[in-house]
Amino acid sequence: MKRGTLVYDPQTRKVGEYQARLGPYALLRPVGGGREWEADPAxxxxxxxxxxxxxxxRAANERSTGRRVxxxxxxxxxxxxxxxxxxxxxxxxxxxxDCGARSGPCAHPTxxxxxxRQHTQETRHTRYRRSFADYAVLERQE
Known part of the structure; x- marks a missing residue:
């Protein structure tokens, strides 16, 4: 394929200018310029x-208005x-x-x-650094 050929990438649903082959990918640039992306040449x-x-x-409209969506x-x-x-x-x-003794991961704060309590009874140590860790997910709001 020749550099500058306009091609359609069905994965991104965009038309781009073919730039080069980069490893297993075809490198495409948006019509009118912009950030390149990699596409499956097949x-x-x-x-x-x-x-x-x-x-x-679309490229002419973006150039004339300077607006992007x-x-x-x-x-x-x-x-x-x-x-x-x-x-x-x-x-x-x-x-x-620091003493450095650790409780190890626990399923509940109690x-x-x-x-x-047990460590304080055994050592008379009274200062602790406590940690809480959980997993979070982002859910799309409809």
């Missing part, structure tokens, strides 16, 4: 006259129900340096509190 095809015209008109898609961040959160504590008491 799937791209020569753009139809209608697709070339449409891409040219940005789409906002709202998401919510929620705790992943399929993964359990973890609680942990580390003893940071000590005369010269397990960490019980470990702290």
């Amino acid at each position: 799937r791209i095809r020569a753009a139809t006259p209608e697709e070339r015209l449409s891409a040219g008109v 940005f789409r906002y898609v709202p998401y919510s961040i929620v705790q992943d129900a399929s993964a359990q959160p973890e609680y942990e504590a580390r003893c940071v008491s000590g005369d010269d340096e 397990e960490v509190e019980e470990w702290q």
Whole structure:
């Protein structure tokens, strides 16, 4: 394929100018300029006259108005129900340096509190750094 040939990429549903072959990909640039993208060379095809015209008109409109369309898609961040959160504590008491004893990952904060009580009884240490970790997912709001 020759550099500058207008091709249609069905994966992105865009017309682009063929630039070069880059490893297993074809490198395409938007009509009128812009950021290049990689496409599967086996799937791209020569753009139809209608697709070339449409891409040219779109590029001319963007040049003349200087406007671009940005789409906002709202998401919510929620705790992943399929993964359990973890609680942990580390003893940071000590005369010269931190004790460093750890509770290890626990499934519930009461397990960490019980470990702290036992460690305090054994060592008289009273200062702990507690950690909470969970998994979050972004859910698209409709």
